Amino acid sequence: MFIRCTRSTFLINIVPFQLLKSYRFNAIPFPIISFDEKSNFSTSIRNANWASKIPYVKKVIRRPGVKDEVMEEAEDEQEELSNRKKFMARLPKEPTLKKLDAVGIGRVKNAHVILKGERARTLYDEPFKFELPPLQFFAGAKGLESIPKPTLPEIAVVGRSNVGKSRMLNAILGSGYGAQIGASAAGAVVRHADRPGVTKQLNFFTCGRLFHLVDMPGYGFAYAKDEVKAQWASIIQTYLTSRSTLRLLYLLIDARHGIKHSDRLFMDMLTSHEIKFHVVLTKCDLVVRSILARRYDMVEEELQEKYPTAQSGLFPISSTNSIGISQLRNHMIHSVGCQPAIEKYQEKVASKLKPSGSSGRRVKSNLKPASSPRSAPGKPRTNLPKSNAESVRQSAAPDAAKGKKTVREKTGSVPKERFIPLEKLKENIYS
Numbered sequence: 001m002f003i004r005c006t007r008s009t010f011l012i013n014i015v016p017f018q019l020l021k022s023y024r025f026n027a028i029p030f031p032i033i034s035f036d037e038k039s040n041f042s043t044s045i046r047n048a049n050w051a052s053k054i055p056y057v058k059k060v061i062r063r064p065g066v067k068d069e070v071m072e073e074a075e076d077e078q079e080e081l082s083n084r085k086k087f088m089a090r091l092p093k094e095p096t097l098k099k100l101d102a103v104g105i106g107r108v109k110n111a112h113v114i115l116k117g118e119r120a121r122t123l124y125d126e127p128f129k130f131e132l133p134p135l136q137f138f139a140g141a142k143g144l145e146s147i148p149k150p151t152l153p154e155i156a157v158v159g160r161s162n163v164g165k166s167r168m169l170n171a172i173l174g175s176g177y178g179a180q181i182g183a184s185a186a187g188a189v190v191r192h193a194d195r196p197g198v199t200k201q202l203n204f205f206t207c208g209r210l211f212h213l214v215d216m217p218g219y220g221f222a223y224a225k226d227e228v229k230a231q232w233a234s235i236i237q238t239y240l241t242s243r244s245t246l247r248l249l250y251l252l253i254d255a256r257h258g259i260k261h262s263d264r265l266f267m268d269m270l271t272s273h274e275i276k277f278h279v280v281l282t283k284c285d286l287v288v289r290s291i292l293a294r295r296y297d298m299v300e301e302e303l304q305e306k307y308p309t310a311q312s313g314l315f316p317i318s319s320t321n322s323i324g325i326s327q328l329r330n331h332m333i334h335s336v337g338c339q340p341a342i343e344k345y346q347e348k349v350a351s352k353l354k355p356s357g358s359s360g361r362r363v364k365s366n367l368k369p370a371s372s373p374r375s376a377p378g379k380p381r382t383n384l385p386k387s388n389a390e391s392v393r394q395s396a397a398p399d400a401a402k403g404k405k406t407v408r409e410k411t412g413s414v415p416k417e418r419f420i421p422l423e424k425l426k427e428n429i430y431s
């Protein structure tokens with residue numbers, strides 16, 4: 001059978017059906033691009049400035065129940081665009097740049113050496129002062145009735161969805177050294193993933209019998225229904241305003257975006273209840289150093305101006321590269337006031353360990369001394385078993401006796417060092 005289908009009938013019948021289908025089953029998130037009514041395309045074309053030629057495009061991802069939040073994000077984006085000029089006009093302050101360099105944080109443009117994980121940590125971060133018991137999950141609260149009784153001092157972490165709360169907790173206190181150098185989601189104690197709305201309840205973790213850590217759901221845009229998010233907001237507020245054992249609150253802000261509208265609303269709430277908090281700048285590895293310094297200054301200034309309960313000093317961190325984590329961890333331990341208990345724990349651990357000559361924890365390091373016997377040019381390896389070493393010497397001897405040059409002597413190339421010394425690396429990156 002032949003069905004006659006003109007262009008207009010196709011548009012009328014088939015396209016709306018496809019739209020309906022994708023919306024109803026939520027199989028494909030369908031982006032609807034709409035031009036803002038205010039932007040007048042013809043006037044903007046006449047304008048010489050290239051930026052004004054781009055009409056403001058509002059992107060709405062249709063998912064049932066999350067439309068309002070997406071709109072809030074779009075408005076936030078617009079606000080950010082208008083502030084960009086102001087932001088770039090200011091120069092980063094010298095003391096801020098020094099502070100960032102001391103921590104070794106901020107992406108360096110065109111850096112030849114990309115440091116990750118343990119190497120980055122050994123380069124820049126202080127060693128962990130205290131060995132702590134591994135973190136263990138012990139309670140999850142979706143409602144007020146399921147919040148555990150207050151016993152030990154508590155440290156809570158709040159921030160927008162996807163800002164990196166869970167990953168930060170893993171980096172600071174996750175189980176084992178592997179977790180502290182940016183463990184994958186699969187091996188981590190605190191669950192994290194690359195989409196907003198992963199943490200759906202107040203998660204309580206205990207660090208031995210020393211203190212508790214509370215990971216919270218985020219505010220702002222998240223893949224969750226409006227009612228669910230309203231429930232999260234209410235439980236977070238009730239917890240923060242009424243918990244007797246709450247000692248420390250960290251508010252996380254994404255270093256790429258700075259303070260957003262939803263952060264301001266949240267900080268207003270904290271100020272009105274006189275709740276003190278510390279601000280942590282997350283994902284600093286994704287921001288270029290000069291931009292990071294500007295953002296640091298801007299955030300600090302706004303906090304000082306508008307939020308009296310914000311404590312002075314920001315913590316710039318990168319949980320994936322484990323930079324700035326040591327400072328935060330030490331701050332946590334000192335502020336929560338459980339240092340004596342931790343020292344006791346240290347002694348207990350030390351007494352259980354056999355005296356092995358080297359003190360403290362053993363950290364497997366990738367860094368090898370530059371003067372290792374392997375890298376010494378022309379020297380046979382003397383740490384081989386006697387028979388092997390003998391055969392190496394014998395195989396090298398005939399060439400030397402015949403006056404033949406070795407490959408290294410011919411090309412004049414120095415053997416490549418597998419690892420660059422720390423000082424050289426620092427120079428390379430921050431010169």
Ligand SMILES: Nc1nc2c(ncn2[C@@H]2O[C@H](COP(=O)(O)OP(=O)(O)OP(=O)(O)O)[C@@H](O)[C@H]2O)c(=O)[nH]1
Nearest residue numbers: 162163164165166167192193194197198199218319
């Ligand atoms: N590059 C980089 N990525 C990070 C960092 N911290 C977190 N992330 C990533 O950001 C994503 C979100 O991290 P989460 O820890 O789940 O964020 P969250 O704030 O707990 O999110 P919700 O639980 O949804 O509120 C994950 O993909 C992390 O790997 C960081 O310091 N650097």
Ligand SMILES: [Mg+2]
Nearest residue numbers: 165166198199
């Ligand atoms: Mg989380």
